[in-house]
Amino acid sequence: xxxxxxxxxxxxxxxxxxxxxxxxxxxxxxxxxxxxxxxxxxxxxxxxxxxxxxxxxxxxxxxxxxxxxxxxxxxxxxxxxxxxxxxxxxxxxxxxxxxxxxxxxxxxxxxxxxxxxxxxxxxxxxxxxxxxxxxxxxxxxxxxxxxxxxxxxxxxxxxxxxxxxxxxxxxxxxxxxxxxxxxxxxxxxxxxxxxxxxxxxxxxxxxxxxxxxxxxxxxxxxxxxxxxxxxxxxxxxxxxxxxxxxxxxxxxxxxxxxxxxxxxxxxxxxxxxxxxxxxxxxxxxxxxxxxxxxxxxxxxxxxxxxxxxxxxxxxxxxxxxxxxxxxxxxxxxxxxxxxxxxxxxxxxxxxxxxxxxxxxxxxxxxxxxxxxxxxxxxxxxxxxxxxxxxxxxxxxxxxxxxxxxxxxxxxxxxxxxxxxxxxxxxxxxxxxxxxxxxxxxxxxxxxxxxxxxxxxxxxxxxxxxxxxxxxxxxxxxxxxxxxxxxxxxxxxxxxxxxxxxxxxxxxxxxxxxxxxxxxxxxxxxxxxxxxxxxxxxxxxxxxxxxxxxxxxxxxxxxxxxxxxxxxxxxxxxxxxxxxxxxxxxxxxxxxxxxxxxxxxxxxxxxxxxxxxxxxxxxxxxxxxxxxxxxxxxxxxxxxxxxxxxxxxxxxxxxxxxxxxxxxxxxxxxxxxxxxxxxxxxxxxxxxxxxxxxxxxxxxxxxxxxxxxxxxxxxxxxxxxxxxxxxxxxxxxxxxxxxxxxxxxxxxxxxxxxxxxxxxxxxxxxxxxxxxxxxxxxxxxxxxxxxxxxxxxxxxxxx
DNA sequence: TATATAGTGTTTTTT
DNA sequence: ACACTATATA
Numbered sequence: 001x002x003x004x005x006x007x008x009x010x011x012x013x014x015x016x017x018x019x020x021x022x023x024x025x026x027x028x029x030x031x032x033x034x035x036x037x038x039x040x041x042x043x044x045x046x047x048x049x050x051x052x053x054x055x056x057x058x059x060x061x062x063x064x065x066x067x068x069x070x071x072x073x074x075x076x077x078x079x080x081x082x083x084x085x086x087x088x089x090x091x092x093x094x095x096x097x098x099x100x101x102x103x104x105x106x107x108x109x110x111x112x113x114x115x116x117x118x119x120x121x122x123x124x125x126x127x128x129x130x131x132x133x134x135x136x137x138x139x140x141x142x143x144x145x146x147x148x149x150x151x152x153x154x155x156x157x158x159x160x161x162x163x164x165x166x167x168x169x170x171x172x173x174x175x176x177x178x179x180x181x182x183x184x185x186x187x188x189x190x191x192x193x194x195x196x197x198x199x200x201x202x203x204x205x206x207x208x209x210x211x212x213x214x215x216x217x218x219x220x221x222x223x224x225x226x227x228x229x230x231x232x233x234x235x236x237x238x239x240x241x242x243x244x245x246x247x248x249x250x251x252x253x254x255x256x257x258x259x260x261x262x263x264x265x266x267x268x269x270x271x272x273x274x275x276x277x278x279x280x281x282x283x284x285x286x287x288x289x290x291x292x293x294x295x296x297x298x299x300x301x302x303x304x305x306x307x308x309x310x311x312x313x314x315x316x317x318x319x320x321x322x323x324x325x326x327x328x329x330x331x332x333x334x335x336x337x338x339x340x341x342x343x344x345x346x347x348x349x350x351x352x353x354x355x356x357x358x359x360x361x362x363x364x365x366x367x368x369x370x371x372x373x374x375x376x377x378x379x380x381x382x383x384x385x386x387x388x389x390x391x392x393x394x395x396x397x398x399x400x401x402x403x404x405x406x407x408x409x410x411x412x413x414x415x416x417x418x419x420x421x422x423x424x425x426x427x428x429x430x431x432x433x434x435x436x437x438x439x440x441x442x443x444x445x446x447x448x449x450x451x452x453x454x455x456x457x458x459x460x461x462x463x464x465x466x467x468x469x470x471x472x473x474x475x476x477x478x479x480x481x482x483x484x485x486x487x488x489x490x491x492x493x494x495x496x497x498x499x500x501x502x503x504x505x506x507x508x509x510x511x512x513x514x515x516x517x518x519x520x521x522x523x524x525x526x527x528x529x530x531x532x533x534x535x536x537x538x539x540x541x542x543x544x545x546x547x548x549x550x551x552x553x554x555x556x557x558x559x560x561x562x563x564x565x566x567x568x569x570x571x572x573x574x575x576x577x578x579x580x581x582x583x584x585x586x587x588x589x590x591x592x593x594x595x596x597x598x599x600x601x602x603x604x605x606x607x608x609x610x611x612x613x614x615x616x617x618x619x620x621x622x623x624x625x626x627x628x629x630x631x632x633x634x635x636x637x638x639x640x641x642x643x644x645x646x647x648x649x650x651x652x653x654x655x656x657x658x659x660x661x662x663x664x665x666x667x668x669x670x671x672x673x674x675x676x677x678x679x680x681x682x683x684x685x686x687x688x689x690x691x692x693x694x695x696x697x698x699x700x701x702x703x704x705x706x707x708x709x710x711x712x713x714x715x716x717x718x719x720x721x722x723x724x725x726x727x728x729x730x731x732x733x734x735x736x737x738x739x740x741x742x743x744x745x746x747x748x749x750x751x752x753x754x755x756x757x758x759x760x761x762x763x764x765x766x767x768x769x770x771x772x773x774x775x776x777x778x779x780x781x782x783x784x785x786x787x788x789x790x791x792x793x794x795x796x797x798x
Numbered sequence: 799t800a801t802a803t804a805g806t807g808t809t810t811t812t813t
Numbered sequence: 814a815c816a817c818t819a820t821a822t823a
Contacts, residue, residue: 062813091813116812140808190813225813258812358810360814380812421799541813559811581810600811623808624814799823806818 003049006041017278018042021050024272025245030309031606032285035247039219040073054084058215061089062222064544090230091539094197105200110531112187112398112405113538117386119143119189126177145171150191151227151259186404194229201236212240223248227259250305251298254600283309285565287316290612293638294605300637301595318644320613327364327620334570335368349375353566354555355604357579362555379556380542389507390514396486400474401530404438419459427451479533480518558604569608574616575629601634748797755796
């Protein structure tokens with residue numbers, strides 16, 4: 001491409017950003033201002049006009065998803081040679097560097113990467129070793145302190161020097177011990193990946209020099225979220241040539257809890273006085289109303305770089321604000337709205353996203369979506385890789401790959417049960433510690449351990465032989481083959497198959513999925529290795545696995561939503577105490593914390609392209625307790641003239657009707673009904689009903705593993721609210737709700753065979769007349785008995 | 799050594 | 814509400 005072609009599709013500011021190739025550049029990119037576009041065009045310009053080799057360009061992102069997207073767009077725009085541009089996340093880039101030079105800092109190239117579960121396990125072990133009473137000091141609190149220290153590049157020694165109080169010196173001890181254990185296990189935690197790379201660069205200038213020569217042009221995305229360690233890493237790399245282009249938006253800095261240092265972006269010009277500063281303020285994503293809401297909310301923050309996003313898009317719909325009596329009604333409303341969008345052909349499921357502050361909030365929506373048969377995907381929460389069966393199998397791979405990974409060995413030494421109990425393991429452990437060896441070395445030498453009896457020793461020896469066989473196999477087998485061998489030889493799946501429970505079946509599905517991932521890795525990796533696979537597995541975030549092609553509603557936290565956009569966004573749980581979180585409200589320095597929450601609100605609002613709905617509930621269950629909350633201040637910060645308060649009343653009054661999908665007659669009928677304006681009938685009962693929540697858990701597993709509510713499920717949905725006593729309050733269709741029971745409005749009745757879009761044909765068992773909708777029980781031969789609301793199920797008589 | 803049970807504490811957000 | 818831990822028991 002020539003210069004004109006690259007520049008013609010950009011606005012003035014964007015063009016400026018592309019043309020500022022050399023020296024430090026700060027691009028303040030407001031939400032939706034086309035920053036990825038700028039970065040990709042900048043790369044094209046560097047290669048095609050400036051003549052930089054693709055391999056000399058490095059772009060760093062925070063998530064694999066962002067990296068993949070940029071990779072794809074670079075490939076499309078540039079074509080030939082584009083594959084040599086480095087596009088990577090901080091963490092995977094650091095792993096690549098560390099593997100190459102691991103021996104210099106006392107590790108081998110097959111070092112393990114510990115996730116937060118592993119960290120906790122290790123810290124618990126350190127507590128035991130140090131005889132620390134877990135009642136006095138929490139493992140998680142210590143890990144948090146250590147993590148913050150690492151974010152700030154504070155070593156155990158330095159930590160000790162700075163924190164002289166009791167807690168401080170205790171943590172310093174544990175920090176030191178923890179690091180030693182990691183090193184003995186040839187393992188690093190997430191934070192170490194950055195810290196160790198910085199150490200490598202600082203201790204071995206020639207290594208740093210080689211990377212400085214290699215990467216002549218650096219670009220860092222989401223710069224507002226870099227912590228001190230990442231900042232140092234970037235500064236070191238850019239140190240020679242100074243060609244460092246950072247892109248960020250201080251208003252979207254939402255990772256302070258993870259050590260993100262907003263000063264990195266606010267002070268960029270101080271650190272690099274000759275930096276070119278470019279502001280991208282034209283928004284290409286949202287309507288005028290949505291943008292105004294975002295601008296008005298974020299305006300309440302002090303100490304930000306003044307900017308005001310604008311757009312030439314139409315005004316669009318006003319911001320819908322809906323307040324409900326309970327969180328159940330809130331979920332029902334959102335569900336009903338989405339159903340009506342689909343019914344009216346306005347949007348697809350994939351156009352809609354539900355955002356919330358905490359992962360726990362997803363449950364309510366999930367229940368409603370299951371009932372309504374709406375396809376959905378939850379991002380975050382329990383990760384695929386943190387499931388027991390997956391962690392077990394990965395621990396086998398780690399044991400094969402990195403024999404000194406004590407944590408992995410300990411995890412599988414008696415999985416499946418082979419009669420090596422806690423006592424034997426403790427003896428092996430003692431022997432290992434006294435002999436200064438790893439646990440697995442002790443296992444191999446168990447014949448020499450005097451305290452272990454003959455019978456136990458035999459079992460331990462069998463285990464070490466077993467690993468030996470697997471290791472031999474791993475020498476020349478592919479990753480999926482090694483994994484399959486482990487599954488076969490351990491009988492892991494056979495054992496699960498024998499259980500014949502839904503949970504076991506879900507676990508088997510997960511295992512198959514893991515084999516698929518291994519096979520995919522083997523296909524795609526340049527030089528596939530066990531370490532490489534384990535690393536890829538360790539560094540994926542849940543958001544990375546979201547497939548744009550699937551037609552489903554996405555549910556995720558506001559944090560996960562950063563960088564994404566959707567035509568329709570619901571921001572839910574907009575209540576004081578939840579969002580902003582009560583932890584922020586009652587923090588030592590509340591103003592600061594509230595500002596971070598406000599930035600989170602800003603991120604949420606700016607995800608919406610066309611429609612934005614903010615919902616809140618007067619009452620909701622929080623950890624088993626009913627909590628009453630006022631509406632979030634962030635709603636109040638939006639000017640009233642761009643807010644649509646709903647069909648009846650204003651926020652603060654009872655608003656429980658859908659804005660759409662109900663005509664005037666229906667509306668007045670519902671208004672007149674005795675249930676309107678009173679606590680939702682039966683919600684409390686329903687939630688206490690264990691038949692509702694328990695099967696749901698199993699159902700949920702099946703759903704998650706199969707990627708949608710339609711697959712892999714059976715009886716779960718059958719145990720909905722008993723007898724339809726608490727009918728769906730708000731459904732999409734007024735006409736169905738208003739007509740009395742009978743086969744007239746539904747077009748079928750008990751005994752009829754009906755067709756469902758997902759479950760196929762089934763026989764109607766029961767039609768219960770709920771308050772506002774019918775609850776239909778259908779027996780699907782291949783899926784089991786299901787209860788569903790008539791207006792959502794869209795059943796057709798056959 | 800493995801399992802059932804009662805009691806305990808916990809959560810904001812995540813690479 | 815839920816998961817995890819310590820304890821008792823087979």
